[in-house]
Amino acid sequence: MLIPAYLIAIAIPLFSLWFIYRFDLYKTGEFTTILLCFFAGVAAVGAAGQVNGTLIREGWLERMDVIRYAAPMIEEVLKGLVLWALVRRARFTYFVEGAVYGFSAGVGFAIVENFQYIAKPEAGLAIAVSRVFSTNLIHAATCGLLGIALGLARFERGTRRFLLSAAGLLIAMLLHVGFNNMVTRVNSGLLLVYAVASGVCGAAVIIYAIRWGIQEEKNWIKEKLGAADRVTQQEAAMVHHIEDMREFLKPLEERYGGKEAEKIKRLFTLQARIGIQRKTLEKLADERMKRSVEAQIEKLRGEMNDIRKDIGSYAMLQLRHTLPSESSALWERLEELIQERASAPQAAKINVWDNLKARQSQAADSRQESES
Secondary structure: OHHHHHHHHHHHHHHHHHHHHHOOOOOOOOHHHHHHHHHHHHHHHHHHHHHHHHHHHOOOOOHHHHHHHHHHHHHHHHHHHHHHHHOOOOOOOOHHHHHHHHHHHHHHHHHHHHHHHHOOOOOOHHHHHHHHOOHHHHHHHHHHHHHHHHHHHOOOOHHHHHHHHHHHHHHHHHHHHHHHHHHHHOOOOOHHHHHHHHHHHHHHHHHHHHHHHHHHHHHHHHHHOOHHHOOOHHHHHHHHOHHHHHHHHHHHHHHHOHHHHHHHHHHHHHHHHHHHHHHHHHHOOOHHHHHHHHHHHHHHHHHHHHHHHHHOHHHHHHHHHHOOOOOOHHHHHHHHHHHHHHHOOHHHOOOHHHHHHHHHHHHHHHHHHHHO
């Protein structure tokens, strides 16, 4: 039964990471960086084992105290080390990215820890199944919460940045400590139910945070993306509704093939990142980070122009005819005025014919005065 246990220990955590990644509509979390975080989580297992083992061997703490208190705190610090470095990069955008990176580091940590538990003589398939829906999700969710906190702290400076980052780490530690205490103290048959519920709720919080962050990023894109970056209104509208892109690209995919459709998807993703980075630039307090983000925006614009050329003029022309057009602000305002007039009290409404008669009368009076 070891082979199925190992397969479950790998496949389900990786599936949960893929599931979380799908919520990042604008793919601000780069795949190579996600892999980096995953392997950083793998490396953290060895480091945590050394520290925890030293605490027990030296007699500084009892084994159960390490499991319940010291290990959760040490593991959260080591899992999150890679995140502290990533949030300082110009490519980093918002806490959505931090959540995905943190979740990835937690999954890497969890998979290796699964192997350690499955390798024990008394373990097997049941241990693998119970861990992937409980402990694994806790590891991923707590590190994801730290990534969210660090992503938000990026826009602060000095004491506020430190306090927000420390609060994120403290919350991750407390949740992990609480989980470990529950699974080592509760002896009832409902223990597995409690553990699974904790893991699923933790993952649900990460999903909710990402969805909320994506909605805020949409508002940023709508506000900042436009002519300054040579992005048409139609393209900006598509970026704003990128979740519907598959439907709009069907005619182009049928005519030009899947490769061209992938290039167009990449074009919209780059445009989304430009819009998000524009707002990031406005929110950053650190001047050095601002300069780095400005350089990153220029790089993204260069990539966007290269992809446009690669797509070709004919495909771009058809794309612009395929995309939904945004309503003109002038017509929207005119429609608002018409609705206001229509809903106004009768006495306040304007009679066009009365106005015309009044103006004709004024014009006639003016002519008579001039003749006299």
